[in-house]
Amino acid sequence: MEHTDRRFNQTTDRYAADDLETIREARRYGEHVFALFRPYIGRRVLEVGCGIGTMSAKLTEVADRVVGVEPNLACIERVEQAMRHQPKFSLRPCHLEECDPLELSSNRFDTVYCVNVLEHIEQDVEALTMFRDAIVPKGRVLIFVPAINAAYGPLDAELGHHRRYSKRSLAKAFTDAGLELTMIRYTNPIGLIGWMYNSHVTKVRVHSVEQVKLFERLVAPWALPLERLITPPIGLSLMAVGTRR
Numbered sequence: 622m623e624h625t626d627r628r629f630n631q632t633t634d635r636y637a638a639d640d641l642e643t644i645r646e647a648r649r650y651g652e653h654v655f656a657l658f659r660p661y662i663g664r665r666v667l668e669v670g671c672g673i674g675t676m677s678a679k680l681t682e683v684a685d686r687v688v689g690v691e692p693n694l695a696c697i698e699r700v701e702q703a704m705r706h707q708p709k710f711s712l713r714p715c716h717l718e719e720c721d722p723l724e725l726s727s728n729r730f731d732t733v734y735c736v737n738v739l740e741h742i743e744q745d746v747e748a749l750t751m752f753r754d755a756i757v758p759k760g761r762v763l764i765f766v767p768a769i770n771a772a773y774g775p776l777d778a779e780l781g782h783h784r785r786y787s788k789r790s791l792a793k794a795f796t797d798a799g800l801e802l803t804m805i806r807y808t809n810p811i812g813l814i815g816w817m818y819n820s821h822v823t824k825v826r827v828h829s830v831e832q833v834k835l836f837e838r839l840v841a842p843w844a845l846p847l848e849r850l851i852t853p854p855i856g857l858s859l860m861a862v863g864t865r866r
Contacts (some may be wrong), residue, residue: 625826627781632716638695640780641673643828649841650809653848654736654765654860655679657808661761661862663731669717669752670738672696674703680734681709688728692716717751730756736765737858740782749798753865760865762800766791768807768859774820779827786859800863807856811844812836816857 664685671677671689673696680687690713691697697714704710713720733752742748752762767785777785788805795802815832819825
């Protein structure tokens, strides 16, 4: 089955917004990821790649101000609708590099929140450097990315992923960007099994709503609480936190 490589045109395609609608069905997993990051989230947050607003809504529950950056037109339409009554949230409908650096720094962000976005950016170290420059000293950059290079498959290309990460490659990107890595860990080992099957056996091109709901109903209730007790040695994704030196 042929697949579409969206690495270089993803911000002009509706595919991303439609995929995020599917992933939003993984409500337990979304809550799990947010809970893992919660101790590191400050009061003034720059959310890079806010998508359709799934995490934006959660961020406004704990922060005083949230600024979202989103270049995909289909996502912009949906996040504006979702967050229209939230005074803590404002949107920059553009790429981060198109934002005014002085205007960004005037917000005195203490947190950059970037979930499932860095892998879409070709020059990831440059992006992390921009994140570093956008926050105050001792501010934090929170990153969540797909893990395990061997898991890369047709769905990754469809989603516009330039890469998946290992602990070593993500840690090096943080160091090269001038960020001090304070936490890095894997998450969702069960999901990795499913992704490997989809990548190398079925070679699917879209996230399956049925698979997402199956995970929510049968796996999440026991696997996610267990993961909060025992950090997995491997997983579908990596999460990391770095501070501005």
